[in-house]
Structures are given as C-alpha cells and as structure tokens.
Amino acid sequence: MTRSGFVFANLLRKKTRTVLTLLSVVTAFLLFGLLQAVNVMFSAGADFVGATRLVTQARVSFTQSLPMRLLPEIEAVPGVEQVMWQQWFGAVWQENTQLFFFATDPARLHAVYPEYVMPDQQWKAFEETRTGMIVGRILADKYGWRIGDKVPIASNIFPQKNGSKAWIFDLVGIYDGKDEEWQRNTNLGWINHAYFDEATLFGTGLAGTFTLKLSNPDQAAQIAQTIDSKFENSPDETKTQTEKDFNLGFFKQIGDIGLIVRWILFAVFFTLLLVVGNTIAQSVRERIPELAILKTLGFTDGNVLGFVLAEAAAMCVIGGLLGLGLATLIGIKIGGGGNFPIAVDHRVWITGVLAIVGLSLAVGLLPALRASRLSIVDALAGR
Amino acid sequence: MSETMVRVSNVYKSYVRGKQKVEVLHGLTIEIPKGDFVALMGPSGSGKTTLLNLIGGLDRPTSGEILVGGQRIDQLSGNALAKWRARNVGFVFQFYNLMPVLTAERNIELPLLLTDLSAAQRRKSVAVALEVVGLSDRARHKPKELSGGQEQRVAIARALVSDPTILICDEPTGDLDRKTADEILGLLQVLNREHGKTIVLVTHDPKAAEFARRTLHLEKGQLLEQAAA
Numbered sequence: 001m002t003r004s005g006f007v008f009a010n011l012l013r014k015k016t017r018t019v020l021t022l023l024s025v026v027t028a029f030l031l032f033g034l035l036q037a038v039n040v041m042f043s044a045g046a047d048f049v050g051a052t053r054l055v056t057q058a059r060v061s062f063t064q065s066l067p068m069r070l071l072p073e074i075e076a077v078p079g080v081e082q083v084m085w086q087q088w089f090g091a092v093w094q095e096n097t098q099l100f101f102f103a104t105d106p107a108r109l110h111a112v113y114p115e116y117v118m119p120d121q122q123w124k125a126f127e128e129t130r131t132g133m134i135v136g137r138i139l140a141d142k143y144g145w146r147i148g149d150k151v152p153i154a155s156n157i158f159p160q161k162n163g164s165k166a167w168i169f170d171l172v173g174i175y176d177g178k179d180e181e182w183q184r185n186t187n188l189g190w191i192n193h194a195y196f197d198e199a200t201l202f203g204t205g206l207a208g209t210f211t212l213k214l215s216n217p218d219q220a221a222q223i224a225q226t227i228d229s230k231f232e233n234s235p236d237e238t239k240t241q242t243e244k245d246f247n248l249g250f251f252k253q254i255g256d257i258g259l260i261v262r263w264i265l266f267a268v269f270f271t272l273l274l275v276v277g278n279t280i281a282q283s284v285r286e287r288i289p290e291l292a293i294l295k296t297l298g299f300t301d302g303n304v305l306g307f308v309l310a311e312a313a314a315m316c317v318i319g320g321l322l323g324l325g326l327a328t329l330i331g332i333k334i335g336g337g338g339n340f341p342i343a344v345d346h347r348v349w350i351t352g353v354l355a356i357v358g359l360s361l362a363v364g365l366l367p368a369l370r371a372s373r374l375s376i377v378d379a380l381a382g383r
Numbered sequence: 384m385s386e387t388m389v390r391v392s393n394v395y396k397s398y399v400r401g402k403q404k405v406e407v408l409h410g411l412t413i414e415i416p417k418g419d420f421v422a423l424m425g426p427s428g429s430g431k432t433t434l435l436n437l438i439g440g441l442d443r444p445t446s447g448e449i450l451v452g453g454q455r456i457d458q459l460s461g462n463a464l465a466k467w468r469a470r471n472v473g474f475v476f477q478f479y480n481l482m483p484v485l486t487a488e489r490n491i492e493l494p495l496l497l498t499d500l501s502a503a504q505r506r507k508s509v510a511v512a513l514e515v516v517g518l519s520d521r522a523r524h525k526p527k528e529l530s531g532g533q534e535q536r537v538a539i540a541r542a543l544v545s546d547p548t549i550l551i552c553d554e555p556t557g558d559l560d561r562k563t564a565d566e567i568l569g570l571l572q573v574l575n576r577e578h579g580k581t582i583v584l585v586t587h588d589p590k591a592a593e594f595a596r597r598t599l600h601l602e603k604g605q606l607l608e609q610a611a612a
Contacts, residue, residue: 001489003496009484293480296441297494297541298469300462376441380476 007310013283018315021279025319025359026326028272029352032265033327036351037342039261052217053112054224055246056210059237062246065206066236073230074210079223081215084108085207089191090157093143101153101189102208103196106132112213115178116186122147122173130195134173136186145171153189158200167191167199184343211243269359277363280312284367291371292379305372312364320356324349387450388549388581389415389438394447396433396604407433408444408604417548420575420582422595429601431585432553438583439472439551440464452548469497473542473580477554479534481526487537488513488522494545512540516570532563539570543580550574552584556591568594 011018056074058064065087075083084104091101106126109116118134126132133153135145145151149171159165169191177183197204212227214220224240231238241249284291294304324344331344396408407430415421423431436442437449440456449457452471459467481490488509495505513519516536526534535555542550552571556564572594574580584595592598600607 001485001492001496002502006485006489006493006496009482009489013484289480290482293482294493295465296439296468296474298465298467298497300465302462303497377436380441380480 003307004310007307007314010283010287010307011311011314017279017283021276021315022319022322024272024275025316026323028268029320029323029355030326030330031268031323032355033324033344033348033352034330034342035261035265036348037327037331037344039258040345040347041342052214053243054212054214054220054227054240055243056212056227056238056240057208057246059228059239062209062249065203065208066210066238068205068207070231070236070238071207071210074212074227077223077226077230079215079219080212082108082111082213083210084112084213085193085210087193087196087203087206087208088157089153089196090155091189092154092156098156099139099153099189100187101133101191103191103193105193106134106190109190112211115182116175117178118173118175122175125172126190126192129170129172130192131168131170132172132195133169133189133191134175135171135189137174137176137183138187139189140171140174145174147171147174153191158196158203160199161201163201209246212240269355272359273362276312276315276359277366280308280315280363281367281370283311284308284371288374288379289382292374292376295374295376296380301372304374305368308368308371309360309364312368313360316356316360316363320352320359324352386417387414388417388419388452389413389583390448390450391434391438392448392450394434394437394444394449396430396437396442397445406604408437410447411601411604411606413599413606415581415583417581418575418579420572420594420596421584422592422598423583423585423601424587424589424592424598425601425607428603430604431601433604434601435551435553435583435585438549439474440468466497469494469545471548473539473545473547473550475535475538475542475550475552475555477557479526479531479538479558481534481537481541483526486523486525487518487529487540490526490537491541491544494541498545508544509540512544515543515574516540530563531559532566535559535563535567536570539567539574543574547580549581549583552582554585554587556586556588561590564588564591 056066056070058066068085071083071085074080085108086102086104089101089103091099093099106123110123122134126134133151139145150168151171152166152168154165155167156165160167175186177186212223214223220242227240228238291304294307295301299307327348328344331342334342391411391413394408394411395406397404397406399405411430411434413434423434425431433442437444437457438451440451440459444457447457448455454467456464456467482493485493491509491512492505495508498505500508509522510519513522516539518533518536518540521529521533521537526537529537539555550571555571556567559567568591571582571584575582575596582595584591586592
C-alpha cells in the first residue's frame with residue numbers, strides 16, 4: 001500500500017456518494033469546457049485575423065448597406081493597398097438552415113484574404129464563372145458538396161428579378177485555411193457579386209461592408225480616421241475599425257457573451273463548491289476518530305492535512321479532467337461544422353486546469369485544516 | 384528490569400471544560416522499568432487514561448516531567464512528538480480503531496508508511512506481525528469481516544509492527560467476552576515475557592490486571608498503592 005493508495009481507499013469508502021459527487025464535477029467541467037470555448041470564440045476568437053485589415057461599415061449599423069460609389073474614394077486613401085466588398089446574402093440551405101454567404105468580387109477577395117488557400121485554377125474559375133461560388137472546407141464536407149455541383153441556395157433577403165428567392169450557384173472552388181485557426185473558420189460561402197448585383201430584384205450597387213488591406217498596419221488608426229472624416233456629415237457616414245473589432249462587435253450584437261458566460265460559470269462553480277465542499281467536510285466529520293488514530297500512529301498534522309487535501313484534489317482532478325475531455329469531444333463533434341466554430345483548445349484546458357487547482361483548494365483546504373488541527377485526546381474521547 | 388523505561392515526575396494535568404478547570408493529575412510520580420507490564424486501575428475520572436495519554440505522547444502535562452526511554456517528551460513540539468510516537472509507541476484501544484476501508488494487512492502496514500522500508504520489507508514485517516497475533520489466514524479481510532477478538536489482534540499487530548519500545552493499551556478487553564479477553568491478555572503477556580515489550584495497561588477489570596506483573600491504583604489523580612501480581 002502507498003499513501004496514494006490509502007487516499008483512494010478512503011475516496012471509495014462510500015461509492016455512491018463519491019460517484020454522484022464525481023458526476024457533478026464532471027458535469028460542471030463539461031459545462032465549463034463548452035462555455036469557456038464559446039467565451040474564447042467570442043472574446044479572443046477574433047485574434048487570429050490579425051490587424052492587417054480594416055472594415056468600413058455604415059456608421060449606424062453594419063446591417064445598413066453602403067453605396068458602391070464610396071469605393072474609389074476609399075481606395076484613394078493613402079495606405080490602403082486593396083479594397084474588397086461583401087454583401088450579406090442571407091443564405092438558406094434546404095428547409096431552414098442558415099448559412100454565412102457573402103457576395104463579393106473574387107479577385108479582390110483573393111487579394112485581401114491570402115489566408116484562404118485554394119488552387120489558382122479554382123480562383124480563376126470563380127472570377128470567370130458568373131454563377132460561381134466557393135465554399136470553405138468545413139461547409140463542403142458538412143453538406144457533401146463537390147466541385148462541379150449545382151447548389152440551390154435560397155436567400156431570405158434578396159429575390160431574383162423574377163421574384164424567386166431560390167438561387168442556383170455552380171461550385172467552382174473549395175478553400176482551406178492557411179493554418180489550424182483559419183481552417184476552423186472555413187465555414188463561409190462566397191458568390192460572385194457581379195452576378196448577384198445584376199440578378200437581384202433590389203439592393204443593387206450596394207455593399208454591406210468594405211474590407212481594406214493596408215500597406216502598413218501601424219497606420220490603421222490614422223487611416224480609419226481619414227476614411228470616417230471623409231464621409232462625415234454625408235448621407236453615408238461610415239465607421240471604420242480593425243477587422244478584429246468588427247468581428248467582436250458582430251458577436252456582441254447578441255449580448256456581452258463574456259459576461260453572460262462568466263456569470264453562468266460563477267453559478268455553476270458556486271454550486272459545485274457547495275456540493276463537493278459539503279461532501280468532503282461530511283467525509284471528514286464522519287471519520288474524526290480515524291483521523292485521530294492516524295495522528296496517534298505518528299502521522300503529523302501536515303500528513304493528515306495532505307491526506308484530506310489529496311482526497312479533495314483527486315475528486316476534482318478526476319472529475320475535472322473527465323469533464324474537460326468530454327467537452328473536447330463534444331466540441332469536436334458540434335464545433336467542426338457549425339457557423340460558430342467553437343473549439344475546446346489549449347486555452348480552455350489551461351483555464352480548466354487552473355479551475356481544477358482552485359476548486360481543489362477551495363473545497364479541500366478548510367476540512368483539511370480542521371483535520372490537521374484535531375486534538376487526538378478530544379477526538380478519541382468523542383468530544 | 385532495572386533500567387527505567389518511563390519516569391513520570393511530579394506531573395500535574397488540568398483541563399478546561401466549558402468555564403470549569405478540572406484538575407485530573409496532582410503531582411503524580413511513577414517509575415516503570417523496562418520490560419515491565421503494569422496495569423493501571425482506578426475508578427472513572429481517577430486519571431488513568433490521562434496518565435496513559437501522557438506516557439504515550441498523545442497529550443502534554445500542565446507541569447512536571449515525563450521521560451520515556453530516556454527522552455524527555457513533555458517538551459517536544461507537535462511534529463517531533465508525532466515522529467517520536469511513530470518510532471517508540473504502539474497503541475491498542477478498547478474499540479480497536481482500525482481503518483474500515485483497509486484490509487487487516489493494510490491496517491497493520493499503515494504505521495510502516497512512516498518508515499523508509501521498501502514495499503517488500505513492509506510486507507515481510509506485516510506477515511511477521513500477523514503471525515505473532517495468529518491471524519495470517521485473515522490478512523485480506525476487512526475489519527467488518529472479523530470478530531471483535533480478531534479485530535483486537537489486528538490492532539495489536541498494528542501496534543507491534545514498527546517494533547516499538549512500549550505498548551500503551553487502553554481497556555483493550557473492555558469490548559470483548561471473557562474468553563476472548565483472556566486470549567488477548569495472554570497475547571499481551573507473551574509479548575511482554577517473550578518479546579520484552581514494556582506494556583502499560585489501563586483496565587477496570589481485576590481479572591485483566593492479573594495478567595500484568597504489577598498493578599498501580601489511581602484515585603483522584605494520585606497513586607494509592609502498588610500491588611505485585
């Protein structure tokens with residue numbers, strides 16, 4: 001027998017209680033893993049885009065489009081290397097599956113987003129096919145689309161001139177991301193703006209946003225200010241910000257996700273603290289005489305403190321790792337093909353491991369201190 | 384038996400219970416030679432268990448000196464006292480106080496986790512201790528699968544396994560029937576006579592005291608008289 005063997009033997013003293021407590025820890029960390037992944041996606045998840053691009057939108061809201069006539073004026077601003085535009089298509093696949101599709105200029109998309117990796121032949125096909133569309137790998141895999149497919153995509157905003165909201169596009173390219181992070185974001189589809197602009201019943205000559213590639217990212221703030229002041233007091237006032245800020249703003253329209261997630265996690269962990277803390281405290285109370293015997297045999301106060309703390313830690317570590325492991329598996333399952341690519345990655349795990357350590361100390365320290373400070377004589381006498 | 388194992392000199396011990404101060408031992412002086420088997424008798428509240436706790440290093444006197452095996456233990460710190468207990472004292476209690484989650488052999492092995500012995504050496508020591516108490520065939524049984532007498536034998540084996548210089552027994556037969564009690568006391572007698580263990584036994588039972596070499600009577604925290612067995 002080893003000391004850790006003794007700890008585990010004590011942990012299994014009341015199997016049902018241990019299993020139920022363990023399940024509550026597993027569930028809490030499963031929730032933690034998934035919510036933290038959502039939090040990462042909404043707060044830090046925009047980090048990967050870097051700061052080399054600016055996005056110009058209508059000052060009031062990005063849901064309001066800007067006229068294409070702003071394009072030459074934006075292009076003329078010193079420091080702006082390339083400009084692309086994109087129009088939200090409101091794509092719907094089959095019955096009711098909403099997809100993230102944008103109408104854009106293929107050549108400009110290629111120039112502004114070198115992170116999208118696709119054979120030149122497919123880029124060329126996208127430029128030359130008026131009804132062409134390209135999609136990210138995740139989307140293609142999810143729906144089993146192959147190059148050459150004719151894909152019917154409806155728009156919940158834009159009907160064609162014939163009044164039909166059903167559009168059909170030719171899939172001419174499937175792009176990947178330049179790295180893991182970008183690959184996780186290959187869940188978008190792009191259609192040719194020239195075709196869209198010609199075929200749509202309304203909304204011609206408009207762009208949802210302009211995305212600007214800068215020659216020197218250090219000048220981003222200055223360029224943004226120049227552009228916005230250029231259109232100040234005009235009917236089409238703009239708001240220009242980094243792509244990261246734009247993405248965060250997009251997510252935050254739903255609400256302050258970070259705050260919501262933090263509050264949910266606070267509630268979960270507070271409850272967990274009470275459940276596990278009570279279990280450990282009860283377990284210590286039940287065996288005061290046994291702890292006194294350990295001290296009688298020569299185990300020091302520190303040894304006894306270590307035993308109780310180790311029991312609490314074992315419960316939290318086993319439950320926590322199982323919960324985070326499950327969250328990772330579920331994250332892979334649900335995050336891979338969705339519009340919101342959540343991933344229980346190393347950032348979530350680092351926070352999770354810190355939470356495990358914190359929880360172990362929070363639930364174990366007080367009972368462990370109580371056990372270590374036991375008076376042998378009083379404990380053996382049942383006082 | 385001339386070498387002194389325990390010397391208790393002018394020891395006072397008082398407790399505070401609620402708002403009251405209770406004086407338990409009043410200037411007690413006792414000497415126990417090495418290899419002795421002493422029974423402490425006396426009415427409840429006479430200070431028997433308190434004296435036993437002080438000799439075993441479970442408690443400290445309010446004043447006075449306690450030497451065990453030549454070492455003054457009343458001045459040791461908590462940790463030093465714990466380490467001293469691990470090396471020098473074996474304890475046997477009325478209600479056995481075994482760990483219910485561990486088998487007999489693991490209960491016996493528990494004090495050895497405080498030593499530098501290897502797992503193989505620990506197993507060997509446990510086997511010897513089990514043999515001494517006659518329970519080799521019950522090594523894998525948990526306490527609830529053993530009778531009261533067997534549990535007490537396991538407790539004695541746990542007390543013996545680290546080869547202590549003194550055994551402290553607090554009413555070890557108080558929870559056992561006469562026959563089993565006599566077996567346990569006979570075992571203690573063997574440990575005293577054949578293995579040279581110094582034993583201090585607290586008991587209310589005059590028949591149990593007959594197994595000791597001598598009996599000390601305590602009353603109101605003071606020694607009354609000394610009777611040789």
